Amino acid sequence: xxxxxxxxxxxxxxxxxxxxxxxxxxxxxxxxxxxxxxxxxxxxxxxxxxxxxxxxxxxxxxxxxxxxxxxxxxxxxxxxxxxxxxxxxxxxxxxxxxxxxxxxxxxxxxxxxxxxxxxxxxxxxxxxxxxxxxxxxxxxxxxxxxxxxxxxxxxxxxxxxxxxxxxxxxxxxxxxxxxxxxxxxxxxxxxxxxxxxxxxxxxxxxxxxxxxxxxxxxxxxxxxxxxxxxxxxxxxxxxxxxxxxxxxxxxx
Numbered sequence: 001x002x003x004x005x006x007x008x009x010x011x012x013x014x015x016x017x018x019x020x021x022x023x024x025x026x027x028x029x030x031x032x033x034x035x036x037x038x039x040x041x042x043x044x045x046x047x048x049x050x051x052x053x054x055x056x057x058x059x060x061x062x063x064x065x066x067x068x069x070x071x072x073x074x075x076x077x078x079x080x081x082x083x084x085x086x087x088x089x090x091x092x093x094x095x096x097x098x099x100x101x102x103x104x105x106x107x108x109x110x111x112x113x114x115x116x117x118x119x120x121x122x123x124x125x126x127x128x129x130x131x132x133x134x135x136x137x138x139x140x141x142x143x144x145x146x147x148x149x150x151x152x153x154x155x156x157x158x159x160x161x162x163x164x165x166x167x168x169x170x171x172x173x174x175x176x177x178x179x180x181x182x183x184x185x186x187x188x189x190x191x192x193x194x195x196x197x198x199x200x201x202x203x204x205x206x207x208x209x210x211x212x213x214x215x216x217x218x219x220x221x222x223x224x225x226x227x228x229x230x231x232x233x234x235x236x237x238x239x240x241x242x243x244x245x246x247x248x249x250x251x252x
Contacts, residue, residue: 007167013240014164014182020233021157021189027226028085031098036090039083039224040146041200043111046080047218052126055212062120068097073117083224084109086150091118106150108143111203111221112136135199136206136221142199149195153230156188160237167244179244186237193230200227 027038053060065077072091079091079098087107091114092098101107112131116124131137159181167178203221211217 007243010178010182010240010243011164011167013236013243014160014167014178017185017189017233017236017240018157018160018164020229020236021153021160024153024226024229024233025086025157027224028083028090028100029087029103030100031090031092031096035085036083036096036098038226038229039085040196040226040230041084041109041111041203042222042224043082043084043115044080044220044222045078045082045115045218047216047220048078049218051211051215051218052123054215055130056126060123063123064093065118066093068093068099070099072099072101072114075120076118078115078118078123082111082114084111084114085226086153089114106147108139109146109199110139110143113139115219130211130217131206131209134205134209135202136209136219142203145195145199149192149199152188152192152195156185156192156233156237159185159188160233163237163240163244175244179241182237182240182244186234186241189230189234189237193227193234196227196230197223 023034023038026035027040029035049060049063052063063078065079067076068079070076079093081092081098083090083092085107087103087105088101089107090098090100116127119127135141163178163181163185166174166181200221200223206217206219206221209217209219
């Protein structure tokens with residue numbers, strides 16, 4: 001393979017991976033079109049009100065709110081959809097109207113805490129009894145794993161950036177650096193993506209949880225597009241290793 005093709009293909013793959021990771025990082029930082037469309041995880045609570053009614057046989061009043069501007073976490077009412085990013089989460093009363101929490105580096109993924117903090121106290125007590133013992137309720141486990149995964153993704157993003165910029169100069173040492181950085185980036189992104197995938201998969205147990213005989217929870221946990229973008233970034237970085245390595249070993 002000609003040197004130009006080796007370097008060009010590796011640089012292109014690194015660029016695509018970096019672009020994908022940038023999109024992952026901006027997910028749910030606000031409610032504008034691009035960030036709104038990217039999340040690591042989603043929690044749909046649309047059916048929870050009906051499930052709660054079927055379970056306790058009491059009228060459900062004040063569980064949800066239609067005021068999308070009301071602050072989160074203050075018992076102002078449940079939103080229909082919660083979407084979680086790396087730095088914050090946003091909650092929406094419909095497909096577009098919502099609000100977000102403040103930005104936090106390595107924001108913890110705590111979906112149960114997020115939704116119950118919007119409920120009135122009496123509904124929170126019902127929820128505690130219904131979801132007890134589930135991974136979905138285990139905010140400590142989910143939060144700590146998401147916290148760790150964030151740093152793997154952040155470091156993987158940094159390594160991918162270094163690989164991209166060191167791989168465009170025709171110097172043997174820099175080809176070696178770009179090879180090493182692409183390997184490290186792929187490894188770190190792999191670990192970060194695997195952790196996020198695992199914790200969301202475990203949270204999906206809430207989807208099939210019966211909160212009373214014959215009554216499902218009405219909570220639906222699902223992967224967001226950010227997960228798929230992260231895995232795609234890993235694939236691009238893994239594919240870039242070979243041409244970087246060829247350039248490094250043959251100086252072509």
